[in-house]
Amino acid sequence: MTPPADSKKYWLDDPHNVTKLYKGLWIACGLLIAIDLFLHRHEDFEFATVFGFHGAYGFFACVALVLAAKQLRKLLMRDEDYYDRDSHER
């Protein structure tokens, strides 16, 4: 990688600050789930009123999505010039 032309240090350049953000996200998620203790959510479906339903669904949906997409790569991924290799291709 080419070295950056400027040497200005940005807040996000420090890995400690990235870790702070990461921990902050955990705390934010914890607080959001805690709301479920006090708020009785009105939902169209009974199962969606379960404690932490939306949080768990969002988390596991995304993990499943990424893991599945990673497996799909084995089946679908080709070199960047896959379609250009045959010069007659139109």
Place this chain on the structure above:
Amino acid sequence: MSGDFPVALILILGAALVPFLPGLLRKAWMLALPLIAFAYLLAIPHGLHGQVELLGQTLTLMRVDKLSFLFGTIFLIAALLSVIYALHVDDSTQHVAGLVYAGSALGAVFAGDLMTLFLYWELTAVSSVLLVWARRGAHSAATGMRYVIVQLLSGMFLLAGALLHWRATGSLEFGHIGLSDSAGLLILIGFGIKSAFPLLHNWLMDAYPEATPTGTVFLSAFTTKLGIYALARGFAGTEELVWIGTLMAAFPIFYAVIENDLRRVLAYSMNNQLGFMVVGIGIGTELAINGAVAHAFADIIFKGLLFMSMGAVLLRTGTIKGSELGGLYKSMPWTTGFCIVGAASISAFPLFSGFVTKSMIMSAAAMEGLTFNWLVLLFASAGVFHHAGIKIPYFAFFGHDSGIRCAEAPKNMLTAMGIAAALCIGIGVFPDALYRLLPYATDYQPYTASHVVAQTQLLFFSALAFAVLMRTGIYPPELKSVNLDSDWLYRKAAYGFVATFRDALASTRAGLTGLLEVRRLAIAVFLLRHRRPEGMLMRSWPTGSMALWVMTMLLANLAFYYLG
């Protein structure tokens, strides 16, 4: 004011002047065209205008009602934003193509009959492909050709369906069509190609990322939303669409996660958003139709904004591959900010436009008791945040610092992005302004405590999943690659089949030629025997012998004459 003059022609005829105008005047003229068209739209009453009698049929050039007015409005907003965004471009081909394209999409929306719709439908195809070809190069030439073939094919399905519909009903009026006969099926396929139904979708991911940085912004607004408009008009409440839309919302997000070209990631997420709209149209209740068209309205702005931010990155860095980008927030802070607003809108964060439109579709699905579809759509909601909301800004502007230092986007691009971002937030904060434009009156309330909390939980935990997968190194890295999609069928499989056939033909011809070669020699020897310079037929004869023969024949003639 009479509404007989088709609003589309303001843009289409206006575009014809563009190449002849000098610098500043040209820019002012291009900016004025969408504004003039909008002023005209506001001035004319709702109703049927511009009716022409042709071959015993009444063609309606201008049908102004709530649905067409809403789409006309958003198409003109999109045209204005796209013109501002492309203002620095010097290539008048792109300006003319963009304006004609926007105008023809507008004409299609106001078409009151299937014939007028078909004409504008084809014009959108022909004008939009110029935006792909304008990138100039063998690659975009091939991509554009594939794109325009698919688009024109969609028009052929529409035409065939329209003619059958005419024969069956005796009318060309474009109202509710439904799936009751083969005419309806053909028209649905035509609309489905434009709306990127599964397996009819791949032109979108193929062509949009190959257009010019400004061309893709135009493209993202019109073609697919015209398909959505046409579906809402002709196929509201068609149950099959619920399932088609559910599939559409889900499968492209898997591709989006592993795609490296960030504009192609956006094309996949566009397909996913179209899925939500198609589900809404399929459900067909007032709330669902409202949700579908409101979401189309919001999507044109936030998807345009996302394509604008990626176009600016492509313009400034010369690449749009996730594997080569990163850390651009240092060079392009404004573009980064606007991109995040677009990302928050498509992810449906509270206070952003996607939140107040997509939730109508979700509520409509829940009210109809479509549990499975609702769960898939919720999965797709989390997924779209994951790839369009996080992946796009993360890999372009944050993530690993690529070391690229470039200038901020040009002022006109920043202006267009700024207006689009303001609209995204405006719609999110004041949804009633948009709700009033919807086809059915509504008192829908998106901002209930339950809904806001549930959606925020969903999104934050999706973000948490991304962060955890990143920190643990499980998240698949951006790799230089292409991923096979349904275009493989015609770019490789069908091409391979044809190539095999071609090779077989070539070898057959070679065999036949070899065989002929042997026969040819024999024939040549035979011909040469008499026709070589000294051969019997080619020899030169003395004049005297000719005179002798003539005399002999004359004598023979005389002899016969006497004898006879």
